[in-house]
Amino acid sequence: MIGIYLIFGIFALLSWFVSHQLKSRFTKYSKIPTQGGMSGRDVVEKMLRDNGVSGVKVGTVSGKLSDHYDPTNKTINLSHDVFFGTNVAAAAVAAHECGHALQHANAYSMLNLRSSLVPSVSIASKWCPWLLLAGIIFLNSFPQLLLIGILMYAATTIFSFITLPVEIDASRRATAWLAHSGVVAPIHHAKAVDALKWAAYTYVVAALASLATLLYYVLIYFSGRD
Numbered sequence: 001m002i003g004i005y006l007i008f009g010i011f012a013l014l015s016w017f018v019s020h021q022l023k024s025r026f027t028k029y030s031k032i033p034t035q036g037g038m039s040g041r042d043v044v045e046k047m048l049r050d051n052g053v054s055g056v057k058v059g060t061v062s063g064k065l066s067d068h069y070d071p072t073n074k075t076i077n078l079s080h081d082v083f084f085g086t087n088v089a090a091a092a093v094a095a096h097e098c099g100h101a102l103q104h105a106n107a108y109s110m111l112n113l114r115s116s117l118v119p120s121v122s123i124a125s126k127w128c129p130w131l132l133l134a135g136i137i138f139l140n141s142f143p144q145l146l147l148i149g150i151l152m153y154a155a156t157t158i159f160s161f162i163t164l165p166v167e168i169d170a171s172r173r174a175t176a177w178l179a180h181s182g183v184v185a186p187i188h189h190a191k192a193v194d195a196l197k198w199a200a201y202t203y204v205v206a207a208l209a210s211l212a213t214l215l216y217y218v219l220i221y222f223s224g225r226d
Contacts (some may be wrong), residue, residue, distance in 0.1 A: 008216075011031050011209040020207050022198040027066070029089040029191050030081070038183050040082040047098040047177055048152035053105045058083075067093050067102035071115050074080030076101055092174065092192040096199070120191045121159045124152040132217060143221065150217050157214045160207040167203050171196040217225075 038046070045057050061067070061077040069076050076097045082090045103111040128149055135146025161166050175193050178184050 004111075010211055011205065013135040014205050015202075017208065018198065018201045022065075022195075022202060025191075025195050025198055026089045026093075029092070029188075029195050032088040032188055032191065034086050034088060034091050034183050035185055036182075037086045038088050039041050039084055040078050041084070041089040043091045043130060043183055044076055044078070044098045044101075044182065046183070047095055047174075048101065050177065050181065051102055051105070051201055053101060056101045056105075065093070065099050069097050069104070070101075071111070074101070074104065082146065083095065088184055088188050088192050089195055091177070091178065092195045093199075094169050095174035095178050095192075096196055097184075099173035100166070102173050108166075108169065110162060114159070114162050114166050117162065121156055124155045128152040128156065136220060138218070139220070146221050148216070150214070150221060152226050153210075153214050153217060157207070157210040160203070160210045162204055164185045164207055167200055171200055 034043070038204030041058055048054070048056055055074055057073070057075045059075055059077055060080055060083045063079055064081065066079050067077060067082055077096075078094060078097065082093045084167060085091075100111065131145060135149045137142070139146055174190075174196060178192050179189055
């Protein structure tokens with residue numbers, strides 16, 4: 001059991017380290033202006049035009065680094081700093097979210113799979129914590145309860161791993177476009193790539209942490225049946 005807590009501690013440190021590095025880089029790269037003073041909104045609109053994609057809306061959303069693409073209404077939602085930001089960090093984030101819109105327009109299989117799982121995963125995420133807690137409490141008398149909770153948590157873990165290629169591909173599309181779009185000066189292109197790389201690391205750590213947690217509950221289930 002000590003080993004499990006050690007693993008959790010390692011993932012907690014990794015999560016903190018990646019989050020710190022991500023915020024540090026975005027703060028640093030937000031001081032480097034885009035060419036022509038293009039804002040995040042401008043970047044999205046230009047990237048959509050360059051790729052012949054229409055019917056996608058661009059709006060703002062509250063929060064910091066809360067940017068996301070909503071395939072249900074084809075809307076790219078940018079945080080205030082990214083929407084109005086005229087810097088390399090804002091351009092990188094905007095291009096990444098636009099990458100999701102391009103995935104949608106091109107029927108990227110992993111995005112379609114991820115989108116199809118959202119309703120069921122949302123239900124699992126809502127009930128899973130309560131089922132796991134109740135399952136542990138009543139492990140000796142009703143072990144099936146914990147097993148159901150584990151299966152639900154497994155669904156969210158699988159969802160985390162399906163998210164990885166979706167996010168990595170969106171960053172790949174973003175960096176490829178930024179390289180020749182003229183939005184970011186060639187000398188600063190590597191900085192945009194670096195920002196997106198650390199953003200991707202957050203998803204990797206989250207997926208691995210979810211897997212470790214899943215294994216923890218599985219161990220509890222089998223130890224309780226011995």
